[in-house]
Structures are given as structure tokens and as C-alpha cells.
Amino acid sequence: MTTATDPGILHGRAAVLATPNLDTDQIMPKQFLRGIDKAGLAPGLLYDLRFDGAGAPRPDFVLNQPSFAGVDVLIAGSNYGCGSSREHAVWGMQQYGFKAVVASSFGEIFYSNALNNRLLLAMVPEADVQAFMAEAARLPGPLALTIDVRQRTVRSAGHGARFTLSDRHQRMFLQGLDVIGASLSYAAQIDAFAARHWAAQPWVKDVARVTRERLSAAG
Amino acid sequence: MSLSPQTLYQKLVASHTVAVLDEQNVLLFCDLHLMNEYTSPQAFAGLHEAGRGVPVPGQNVAVVSHIIPTHPVRHRVIQDPPSALQATNLKANCGRHGIPLFDTNDPLQGIEHVIAPEHGMVRPGMVILCGDSHTTTYGALGALGFGIGTSEVEHVLATQTLVYRLAKDMRIRVDGTLPPGTTAKDLVLQIIGRIGAQGARGYVVEFCGSAIEALSVEARFTLCNMAVEAGARGALIAPDATAIGYVLDRASDITGAVREAALAHWATLHSDAEALFDAEHRFDASDVAPFVTWGTSPDQAMAIDGAIPQPAAMADAAQRSSAEQALRYTALQAGQALAGVPVQHVFIGSCTNARIEDLREVARVVGTRHVAPGVRAMVVPGSGAVKAQAEAEGIASRLQAAGFEWRQPGCSMCLAMNDDVLAPGQRCASTTNRNFEGRQGRGAITHLMSPAMAAAAAVTGRITDVRTLEPTA
Numbered sequence: 015m016t017t018a019t020d021p022g023i024l025h026g027r028a029a030v031l032a033t034p035n036l037d038t039d040q041i042m043p044k045q046f047l048r049g050i051d052k053a054g055l056a057p058g059l060l061y062d063l064r065f066d067g068a069g070a071p072r073p074d075f076v077l078n079q080p081s082f083a084g085v086d087v088l089i090a091g092s093n094y095g096c097g098s099s100r101e102h103a104v105w106g107m108q109q110y111g112f113k114a115v116v117a118s119s120f121g122e123i124f125y126s127n128a129l130n131n132r133l134l135l136a137m138v139p140e141a142d143v144q145a146f147m148a149e150a151a152r153l154p155g156p157l158a159l160t161i162d163v164r165q166r167t168v169r170s171a172g173h174g175a176r177f178t179l180s181d182r183h184q185r186m187f188l189q190g191l192d193v194i195g196a197s198l199s200y201a202a203q204i205d206a207f208a209a210r211h212w213a214a215q216p217w218v219k220d221v222a223r224v225t226r227e228r229l230s231a232a233g
Numbered sequence: 234m235s236l237s238p239q240t241l242y243q244k245l246v247a248s249h250t251v252a253v254l255d256e257q258n259v260l261l262f263c264d265l266h267l268m269n270e271y272t273s274p275q276a277f278a279g280l281h282e283a284g285r286g287v288p289v290p291g292q293n294v295a296v297v298s299h300i301i302p303t304h305p306v307r308h309r310v311i312q313d314p315p316s317a318l319q320a321t322n323l324k325a326n327c328g329r330h331g332i333p334l335f336d337t338n339d340p341l342q343g344i345e346h347v348i349a350p351e352h353g354m355v356r357p358g359m360v361i362l363c364g365d366s367h368t369t370t371y372g373a374l375g376a377l378g379f380g381i382g383t384s385e386v387e388h389v390l391a392t393q394t395l396v397y398r399l400a401k402d403m404r405i406r407v408d409g410t411l412p413p414g415t416t417a418k419d420l421v422l423q424i425i426g427r428i429g430a431q432g433a434r435g436y437v438v439e440f441c442g443s444a445i446e447a448l449s450v451e452a453r454f455t456l457c458n459m460a461v462e463a464g465a466r467g468a469l470i471a472p473d474a475t476a477i478g479y480v481l482d483r484a485s486d487i488t489g490a491v492r493e494a495a496l497a498h499w500a501t502l503h504s505d506a507e508a509l510f511d512a513e514h515r516f517d518a519s520d521v522a523p524f525v526t527w528g529t530s531p532d533q534a535m536a537i538d539g540a541i542p543q544p545a546a547m548a549d550a551a552q553r554s555s556a557e558q559a560l561r562y563t564a565l566q567a568g569q570a571l572a573g574v575p576v577q578h579v580f581i582g583s584c585t586n587a588r589i590e591d592l593r594e595v596a597r598v599v600g601t602r603h604v605a606p607g608v609r610a611m612v613v614p615g616s617g618a619v620k621a622q623a624e625a626e627g628i629a630s631r632l633q634a635a636g637f638e639w640r641q642p643g644c645s646m647c648l649a650m651n652d653d654v655l656a657p658g659q660r661c662a663s664t665t666n667r668n669f670e671g672r673q674g675r676g677a678i679t680h681l682m683s684p685a686m687a688a689a690a691a692v693t694g695r696i697t698d699v700r701t702l703e704p705t706a
Contacts, residue, residue: 033558034551035430035530039669044650048300048315050274050322062671067657091551093431096464097667098648099272099366101382119434122466123366126398127382180257180398193384194285197392200252200260204394207251207262208289217487217495218264218359223291224486225354226333229341 022163022188024113024134026087027156029076030147031060036090037097038124042106055106081155089146089157090117095124104131114161116168116177118143129183132190136161136168142175149173163187238505240402241469242437245377245502249360251394261397264359264376266389267345268295268332270319271650272364276387277326287330289393294354295327296335296345299650303613303640309337313652330390343616343642346370346458346584350450351618353483357472357499362389367584367666369461373453374480375472375502377437380461400466401511403436404504407444409518414700416594417452418586418664418683420444420516421459422524426534428514434464436512439504444518445470450479451590458585459666462531471503523699525571526668526681528559533668534681535571537698543567562670563678564658571680571696578661579610579691580673581637581684583647586664587615589622591684596628598688600705604636605694611638611653613645637691649673662690 046058064075071078077085088094088107094117095103104127107115114134128135149172150157160169161177163184168175185191197204212219239247251260268276273295280287287293300316302309311317320337327334335342341352346367349355357375361368364386371378381395389395411420425432438460440453448456453470460468470476477499481487487495522536533556535541544556544567560567565574581587581595592614604610612632614620620642623629633639646653647665649672655661657676664687668679680696689699 032551032554034555037530037667037669039648039667039672043671043675044648047271047650048313048319050319051278052275062675067675093434093464096430097366097669099364099380099382101272101275101384104382119431122434122464123380123382127384130382130384180255182255182258193396194283194388194391197260197388197394197396198285200394201392204251204260204262204392208393211249211262215358215495215498216491217356217484220289220291221265221354221356221359222294222333225352225484226294228485229352233340 024161024163026114026159026161027085028087028089028116028150028159029082029085029156030089030150031076032091032147034091035093035096038095038100038103038121039097041095041103042100046106047100047102052105055102056109059106059110084111085156086111086113087159088112088115089143089150090115092118092140094120096121099123101127104128104133108133116143116146116159129186130193132187134161134163134187136177137179138168138175138177142173145173146170238507240504240508240510241375241439241471241502242377242400242402242467245358245360246399248358254396257398259397259399261360261395263362263389263393263395264292265349265354265361266293267349267361267363267368268293268386269299269345269365270297270323271299272383273326273386274319274322276383276390279387280390285391287332287390290331292393293390294333294349295323296348297323297337297342298344299644299648301337301643302651303643303645303653305638305640309641311337316651339617341617343619344584344587344644347588347615347619350374350454351483351616353480353485356480356484357476358502362395366461367458369465369468370454370458370584372457372460372468373450373470374476375470375499377467377469379467400437401435403433403438403512403514404510405438405440405514405516406442407440407516407518408442409444410447411444411518411521414685415521415523416683416685417448417455419521419524420518421456422526422531422534422681423521424516425459425463425532426524428463430462430464430530430532432463433460436465437467437469438465439469439471441471446473449590450476451588454588455585459531462666472499523683523686525686525696527563527565527571528556529562529668529670530555530559531666531668531681533559537572537686541565541567541569541571572698574696575660575694576662576680576690576696577608577659578655579608579687580646580661580663580665581611581687582613582615582645583665584615585666586684587613587619589619591664592619592623592628593626594684595688596631598685598699598702599632599635599692602635602692602705604691608691608694610636610691611640611646613640614642616642646673662687662696
């Protein structure tokens with residue numbers, strides 16, 4: 015994928031994983047979640063699909079085929095990334111080299127996780143996903159795709175589609191917004207809100223600390 | 234006061250909106266933030282790297298839950314070095330920021346979604362966040378809970394708020410009476426089976442109707458817990474006397490004038506009569522039978538007296554290929570009955586079904602029977618408090634005498650992140666929430682079901698309709 019000239023235009027090479035409801039347990043299995051940092055997740059990506067029980071690559075799996083080496087876009091079945099909230103699924107996809115996923119829908123937590131990491135999720139109607147998949151099936155190797163983030167379009171040689179992306183997420187992708195920093199600019203409003211909230215509902219203030227202290231005192 | 238009628242969800246969002254960011258997003262205030270050892274480390278690291286602190290530590294709480302071993306020993310030692318580091322790292326992070334912690338050998342340690350409500354931390358009208366998808370559980374008490382990712386955990390730590398994308402409103406009405414032998418687990422599996430694994434994607438679901446009102450709070454936890462398996466971004470049940478009684482029994486700090494104010498506020502937590510929902514579904518509880526999953530997605534579920542559907546008859550191509558793949562994985566045939574399929578393992582546990590009522594139900598079904606030969610049956614209580622209560626009630630000794638392993642609390646074999654992992658090809662009757670490929674161990678086969686059905690499988694060695702078991706003395 016060439017991004018040197020314009021971060022808003024992605025020229026990618028795509029592989030297809032048509033299975034619907036491909037969950038984050040499969041995208042990044044449990045045994046790869048034991049770290050305290052984000053590193054080292056690429057080997058775990060889609061592990062059970064990529065490798066057999068003895069750890070040998072499954073030759074028939076698309077990402078193991080030599081002509082698909084270096085793909086950076088995934089065309090996926092609907093509800094991609096459903097299930098567990100583990101952000102490791104996103105980090106692992108990026109460490110493997112994926113820049114974008116094209117699908118008709120995504121797991122809701124995965125969606126936020128991806129955009130928070132600038133993994134582009136291009137949500138296109140299912141008919142367009144099917145058209146891209148059909149076109150990809152006729153090729154011996156990856157499907158070349160151009161994704162225009164500003165215009166919100168995905169184009170291949172044979173098909174074009176518009177994708178849904180909020181203005182906010184588009185800005186986050188193009189500019190790499192520091193979301194926490196932006197929210198901290200509301201610090202005064204947060205403090206004022208909290209003061210009002212706790213005055214009206216004192217039973218929610220410091221609820222974890224109050225409970226923990228009560229339990230410790232009783233224990 | 235808004236003039237237009239509002240749903241309960243809209244009221245909860247409005248009452249926690251610090252700022253409107255744009256048409257789709259608000260800055261949402263968080264009343265309670267729960268953390269575990271495996272989705273929080275990178276959030277703390279990011280916070281420290283940016284030189285940021287935790288302004289409101291008393292609204293945050295952490296628990297070691299996912300990687301913890303559940304062997305029945307008094308002092309637990311995490312043998313796996315990376316997992317042990319996750320636990321010590323969590324303790325260090327909590328100590329540094331003054332965040333309350335339930336550590337590995339705390340007698341009250343347990344699954345986050347079990348310990349938070351059982352000690353009164355979850356109160357109606359709250360917004361509760363956690364780096365865990367089953368945070369939808371708290372809707373059972375009229376609190377808006379939902380799972381977040383690690384970047385968002387960092388955001389909540391730093392700001393006590395979340396940039397929140399608004400959801401749509403769905404109402405699921407369930408009237409009628411659950412028949413004997415069925416539970417909230419069977420109801421939710423039936424609902425997910427009907428509306429699908431994406432049926433509630435993009436929605437916060439409010440459950441209502443006479444069948445919901447009749448559920449205990451623990452049964453409501455089970456229902457709301459699994460709403461996320463239909464893709465829901467939250468689940469809610471308007472708090473009634475049942476829910477409020479549960480909270481007040483556990484939140485001993487709510488007294489006097491504060492109690493009166495809380496009761497007045499909680500009385501407003503319901504959808505207005507004229508409120509509009511974007512989608513609605515209706516179910517009749519009297520249609521519910523014991524439900525069991527046959528595939529590798531929670532919506533691939535069927536009544537125990539039914540037959541596994543024919544993929545060939547499915548109109549949708551993706552659904553068809555998904556069902557075919559699922560049957561290859563679960564080594565079952567289309568048209569086959571599930572009753573009679575042998576199991577090698579039974580797991581009773583998880584944030585879905587490891588509370589005291591679940592364990593009582595298991596003990597009741599087991600009665601004087603014994604775990605069938607060749608079956609390994611584990612009970613992993615949801616928390617130290619649940620475990621202690623079950624021991625005090627004699628449930629633990631009864632189940633141990635029946636051949637069950639009585640273990641320490643934790644997430645355990647629900648996701649098999651600790652050392653409780655199934656071997657390839659093993660088939661497990663499980664009270665958990667996800668039957669994904671490999672979830673309980675690579676190549677292992679999971680059948681989701683209620684605690685009563687899991688107990689019936691344990692004593693018969695095969696998937697069994699609990700309604701056909703004779704009561705024991």
C-alpha cells in the first residue's frame with residue numbers, strides 16, 4: 015500500500031475471508047493475550063486458521079499462499095470482529111500488515127477499537143462486498159483496491175462502492191487525532207458536570223472506593 | 234426536563250452527557266469503571282507514557298479474573314510467568330493511582346461482572362464501563378453498561394469519560410411464563426437464535442414484559458449478559474422493586490435522606506409510555522424450551538427436542554456456508570437430535586451462570602445422582618462470596634460427593650485464558666456465553682446451555698433434556 019504521497023488514498027492488495035461473524039477470539043486467540051504491552055501479536059493473527067495443530071502453516075489458507083504475501087486489505091464477511099472486546103485483535107492485524115478491512119458490518123467494540131488505532135474500516139453494502147469477493151475469486155492473487163478516505167469510496171478494476179465513515183472517524187484517520195488530549199480540553203466541563211452529578215446523586219460518588227473500604231473493614 | 238417522550242436509554246445518556254461533540258458522539262460520564270489484568274496494562278502504559286494521571290480513582294476498580302488458576306488450593310500461585318506479570322502489573326498500577334483492587338488471593342476475588350453487583354457497586358441509573366464485552370450484564374439493574382477497548386480504558390482512566398457513539402433503541406417484550414425446566418439462559422438463547430448474532434447490532438436493547446418482571450435479578454444478569462451475543466451495545470431492564478431491593482440489600486452506604494433521594498431518582502428510570510423505539514421484537518416465554526447450541530456462534534441454537542437445521546434449506550449463502558462449517562467443526566449432522574450426544578466435559582461457571590442461584594439449580598438437578606463415568610465436571614463459582622455461600626448451604630459438599638470438581642473463582646474455561654483448557658475434540662456442556670471455534674481450547678466443542686441442562690449432562694454423560702430426568706429423593 016502506497017501512502018507516502020497522500021494518507022487519504024490507499025492503494026491496497028486485498029485477500030478475502032468470507033466467513034460471517036468472524037470473532038475476535040479467532041482473530042487473536044487467548045494464548046496471545048498474556049502480555050502487558052502491544053508487541054509480538056503478528057504471529058497470533060488468525061492463528062487456528064493459519065496453522066494446524068502442530069503449528070505448521072495450512073497451505074490452503076489464503077494468507078499462506080505465496081501470491082498473497084504482503085496483502086494489506088481484508089475483504090471480510092459481515093459482523094467481522096464480533097465478540098470479545100480485546101483490542102489485541104486490531105493491534106495484531108496492524109502488526110501483520112493490514113491497513114484496512116472492507117465489510118458490510120463490524121462488531122461494535124471492534125469498530126471503535128479499529129478507528130482508535132487508525133485501522134481503516136470501510137463499511138460498504140453487502141452487495142458491494144459480494145461484488146468484490148466475486149471479482150477476487152476470478153484472480154490467482156490479491157485484488158487490487160483503491161480506497162479514497164476523503165471521498166469514502168473503494169474501487170477495484172471491476173467495481174466501485176461508497177463506504178460509511180463518520181466525519182469524526184474520517185478526521186481521526188486522516189489526522190491521527192489525540193482523542194484523550196481532545197477530551198482533556200473539556201476538563202473544566204467534566205469537573206463541573208461531576209460536581210453537579212454527585213450533588214444530585216451522592217450515592218454514585220466514589221462508589222468503588224466506598225465499597226472496597228467497607229468490604230476490607232468487614233473482612 | 235425534556236418534553237418529548239424518552240426511552241430509558243435516552244434518559245441514561247442524557248443524564249451522563251458532559252458535552253455533545255457532534256451529531257453522533259457525546260462525551261459520556263462514567264460512574265464506575267472496572268478493569269481486569271489483560272485488557273488494562275497497555276492502557277496504563279499509554280497513560281504513563283503521556284504523563285497523565287487518574288483524576289477520580291474511587292470510581293475505578295480492578296480485579297484479577299481472566300488468567301487466574303482455579304485449582305482448589307488456599308493460596309493461589311499463577312505459574313505462567315507472563316500471566317503472573319499481568320497480575321503483579323495490575324497491582325502496581327492500582328497502587329500507583331489509588332485504585333481499589335481485588336487481588337489474586339483476596340477472599341472476595343472473582344469474575345468482575347459477579348463481584349461488582351454482589352457487593353452493591355452497581356446501582357440503577359449508572360453508566361458502567363469495562364474492557365470486557367459482557368459489561369452489558371449491568372442492565373439487569375437499570376445501569377447502562379457496555380464493553381470498551383483498551384484505548385478507551387486509557388481514555389476513561391485519564392478523563393472519567395468516554396467519547397461515545399450513540400446507539401439506536403430496540404425493545405424486546407417477553408410476556409407469558411417460562412415453563413418448568415427453563416430459565417433465563419434458555420430464553421436468551423432462543424432470542425439470539427431468532428434475531429441472530431447481528432440481530433441487535435447497533436442497538437441498546439430494553440427488555441420488558443411480564444416474563445422479564447418475573448425474573449430474579451440473577452436471572453436478569455444472565456439475560457443482559459448475553460445480549461452482546463446478538464451484537465447489542467447495551468441491555469436494559471427498567472429497575473423495579475426486585476432490582477431496587479437487590480441493590481439496597483447490598484449497598485449499605487445508601488441510607489436516610491440519600492436513600493429517599495435515590496428511590497425518587499430510580500422511580501424515573503423507565504421508558505416513557507409514548508417513547509419511540511427504532512426496532513421492536515416480541516416473544517412468548519411459554520414457547521421456551523431448554524435451548525442448546527449446535528454450532529460455533531451463539532445464534533446457532535435449538536430447542537433440545539428439535540433437530541439441527543439443514544444448511545441446504547437456508548436461503549442466505551453466508552448463513553448456509555457458516556452452518557456447514559459449524560457442523561464440520563462440531564462433528565454433528567444436519568437433522569440430528571442433540572439429546573443423546575455424549576460429552577466428555579461439563580463446565581459450570583462464567584459471568585453468565587456462576588451465581589448462587591445457578592449453583593443451587595445444579596445441586597437440585599443432580600440430587601443424589603453421580604457424575605457419569607468418563608465425564609469431567611467442573612464447578613467454578615463466580616466469586617469468593619458465591620463460593621463461600623454455596624459451601625455454607627452444603628451445595629459444595631453435595632456436588633463434590635457427586636463427583637464434581639469444586640474450584641476457586643475466576644473466568645476459567647469460559648475463555649480458557651488460564652490453565653483450564655480443553656483438548657482437541659473434547660465436547661463440553663457449558664454454562665458459558667460463547668461457543669466460538671477454539672474458545673475453550675483448540676478443536677474443542679462447546680455446547681451452551683443452562684446450569685440445569687449442564688447438570689443433566691453431567692449425570693447422564695450426554696446432552697439430556699433436563700425435563701426428562703426423574704427427581705431424586
